[in-house]
Amino acid sequence: MNIPASTGVPLVLESRTRDRVLQAISEHGPVTATALADELSLTVPAVRRHLENLTESGLIDEREVAVASSRGRGRPARSFVLSEGGHQALDSDYDHLATEALRFLSAEVGEEAVRRFAESRVGLLEEKYAAELAAAGTDTAARVEALVAALTRDGFAASARPMGENHGAAKGSNAVSGLSGIQLCQGHCPVQDAAREFPQFCDAETDAFSRLLGVHVQRLATLAHGDHVCTTFVPTKSELSTEGSTR
CATH class of the missing domain: 1.10.10.10 (Winged helix-like DNA-binding domain superfamily/Winged helix DNA-binding domain)
Structure with missing residues (x-):
């Protein structure tokens, strides 16, 4: 047949x-x-x-x-x-149009206007996620998990994994020296083209993550800079307390 x-x-x-x-x-x-x-x-x-x-x-x-060496000469x-x-x-085609619009805004009004626009855009996501992270409680790991779920739902392809000496961080990784914590990754960025030319978007997002998680996070890599994933290091509260006590 x-x-x-x-x-x-x-x-x-x-x-x-x-x-x-x-x-x-x-x-x-x-x-x-x-x-x-x-x-x-x-x-x-x-x-x-x-x-x-x-x-x-x-x-x-x-x-x-x-x-590992166990693979031999395979x-x-x-x-x-x-x-x-x-x-x-x-990505959707609007990213290219958005970049052109941002160039116009920067030329006509100035870089400060671009920064305010980036903060406003990210602020909407922050407001959207705030209740979900509040419901996760005060534990940093739980809040990261809630943020990963929210970001993934909105198309950022997010994931997280523990980093640092106690978690077997790979040699040469981007983990912050001397700290253990969580590495938050985003495999997709809907405004990657715009962020390549206007890093204000990355800066605004990093600041929003710090406020949402209640700790000072550090951006280690971005898609906009040519890395294969956006990476943000999130120190745990216990590590922050240890760090603060040594100052």
């Missing part, structure tokens, strides 16, 4: 799976094919097929993972992150 060639169901399912793989890389990158397969409940060969297509399309970049593990084209594929 021949299936009519006009049916588009397999192609639609294939496209949806491809989009799921791309989104998962945005949220978890750098990530290996095996980890993606586990995350998406797919086979590794199926994931590798989509990874090849995404790489050929210029939407993701391949990187070599630092591997083929080095590979991980994947979104490319510049991949970030743009997840």
Whole structure:
């Protein structure tokens, strides 16, 4: 029995799976094919097929993972992150228009106007998230978890993991020297193009995170500066107390 060639169901399912793989890389990158397969409940060969297509399309970049010596002389593990084209594929077209509008605002009114606009925009998100973080209580980790959930819901592909000596931070990572805490990551930024030219958006967001979490956070990396993820270090309250007692 021949299936009519006009049916588009397999192609639609294939496209949806491809989009799921791309989104998962945005949220978890750098990530290996095996980890993606586990995350998406797919086979590794199926994931590798989509990874090849995404790489050929210029939407993701391949990187070599630092591997343990137990791998011997086997083929080095590979991980994947979104490319510049991949970030743009997840962005809406308004980002380009917004950048032009900001250039006009800066030229006509000045940099201070851009800063106030950035603070106003981020302030809306801060107001939106404030109740959710308040409901999480005073524990820093719980508040970070609530912020991650809110950011992910709004398309920022957020995640968090403990960092520092007591949590096995990788050598050469961006953890703040001498402190343990939480690394908050954002795999997607809807205003990445604008933030590249106008860092006021990154500054305003960092300040908002500090107020929402109740601790002084430090921005370590940004998509706007060419990193594969926005990274913010959130010290725990216990570490802050220790730091303060040594001054």
